[in-house]
Amino acid sequence: MEFRKLSKLQDVRSTLTKHSSKKYVNDGINEKTDIAIHHSLTKMDLAGSNAEGYARYHVNSLGWPGIGYQFVIERDGTIKWCHDLGIRSYHVGNSNRFAVGICLSGDFRTEEPTDAQKESLRLLVLALRKDLPNYQRTRGHNEFPGYAWKQCPLINYAGIIAAPVQTGATKPAESLPNTYTIQEGDTFWSIANELTGVSVNDLIKANPDVTPTNLQIGQVIKLGDAVKVEKPKPKPTPPKAPTKSIEQLAREVIDGKHGTGDVRRKSLGSQFAAVQARVNQMLANDKPKPATPRKTVAQLAREVLDNKWGNNPQRAQRLQAEGYDANAVQREVNRLAGSSSPKKSVDQLAGEVIRGEWGVNPQRAQRLNAAGYDAAAVQRRVNQLV
Numbered sequence: 001m002e003f004r005k006l007s008k009l010q011d012v013r014s015t016l017t018k019h020s021s022k023k024y025v026n027d028g029i030n031e032k033t034d035i036a037i038h039h040s041l042t043k044m045d046l047a048g049s050n051a052e053g054y055a056r057y058h059v060n061s062l063g064w065p066g067i068g069y070q071f072v073i074e075r076d077g078t079i080k081w082c083h084d085l086g087i088r089s090y091h092v093g094n095s096n097r098f099a100v101g102i103c104l105s106g107d108f109r110t111e112e113p114t115d116a117q118k119e120s121l122r123l124l125v126l127a128l129r130k131d132l133p134n135y136q137r138t139r140g141h142n143e144f145p146g147y148a149w150k151q152c153p154l155i156n157y158a159g160i161i162a163a164p165v166q167t168g169a170t171k172p173a174e175s176l177p178n179t180y181t182i183q184e185g186d187t188f189w190s191i192a193n194e195l196t197g198v199s200v201n202d203l204i205k206a207n208p209d210v211t212p213t214n215l216q217i218g219q220v221i222k223l224g225d226a227v228k229v230e231k232p233k234p235k236p237t238p239p240k241a242p243t244k245s246i247e248q249l250a251r252e253v254i255d256g257k258h259g260t261g262d263v264r265r266k267s268l269g270s271q272f273a274a275v276q277a278r279v280n281q282m283l284a285n286d287k288p289k290p291a292t293p294r295k296t297v298a299q300l301a302r303e304v305l306d307n308k309w310g311n312n313p314q315r316a317q318r319l320q321a322e323g324y325d326a327n328a329v330q331r332e333v334n335r336l337a338g339s340s341s342p343k344k345s346v347d348q349l350a351g352e353v354i355r356g357e358w359g360v361n362p363q364r365a366q367r368l369n370a371a372g373y374d375a376a377a378v379q380r381r382v383n384q385l386v
């Protein structure tokens, strides 16, 4: 079993609170085709926001045979192993039989999983994919039949599983540049002015080989370790030297401007291989796409409504990190979702839902959440009304 090799794994199967007489069925590992991701809905820093606490609650308050999940990933990344994989514990209703449950401690309506949790989730899912002989897919709780209304797990688990967590200085939200590229008009003094926590002396110290009075546009200087707070405000990029892009060169090749064979090789020099590869690609596709198409605000808003960017505040951070204007996207989302300010009450929304104005779940919940409303609260009101 791959998951048993994980360094953060802790076997608590025999120590967690269990019901004195009720027992879960063990269907065996071959039944498990799915992994279900949950959050605990308890704040991470709360006492008892751990496997032991959930086990006590599930047994003593809910009367279940034992804890509902196979695994709990706690704030520090510890993976508590709670049940044999084949156990049919309670976490996704009718899907319990074929789903292994992983719960991350935390209330992700208001907090974010820690880097340690993300990394443990990634490693655990990767291991379980190998360990479950009939593994098919990983889903969030609300992607299981009957749970579209559930605000669980509210994290972009797919993104977390796909990429190792970047820690420390390279974490996007807090990332700081190590270097700065000189732009027109820059001096050490102007740079220090723009960078909170950096002095001219810091820059001189970090760049012993650079003459401050002779900075060249495009020159890269070090910021040293003096930078603690924020990046320089980006200035509009000065026009670059007129070097042609691979894309342009490839088009020229196709237009016959670089000849063939050795003539082409010579004409393109060190760019030859890259350009030729692009030419081959272009000729293979009838309509070559631009390398990195930028999305419009309208496109992004639709993606947000389709839940492709997760929830706020992470959503806004992701959009910004990709260079988009998160506020503009949110305005468009609000417009599309019909929630121009002032905000609607839960009762108003419930009425609109009943009239079919928000569509059906799971898209309905996504739209409501995307528009800044509490879809679960609206759903509860709807259930009272109908």
Ligand SMILES: [Zn+2]
Binding pocket: 037, 038, 039, 141, 152, 153
């Ligand atoms: Zn859940």
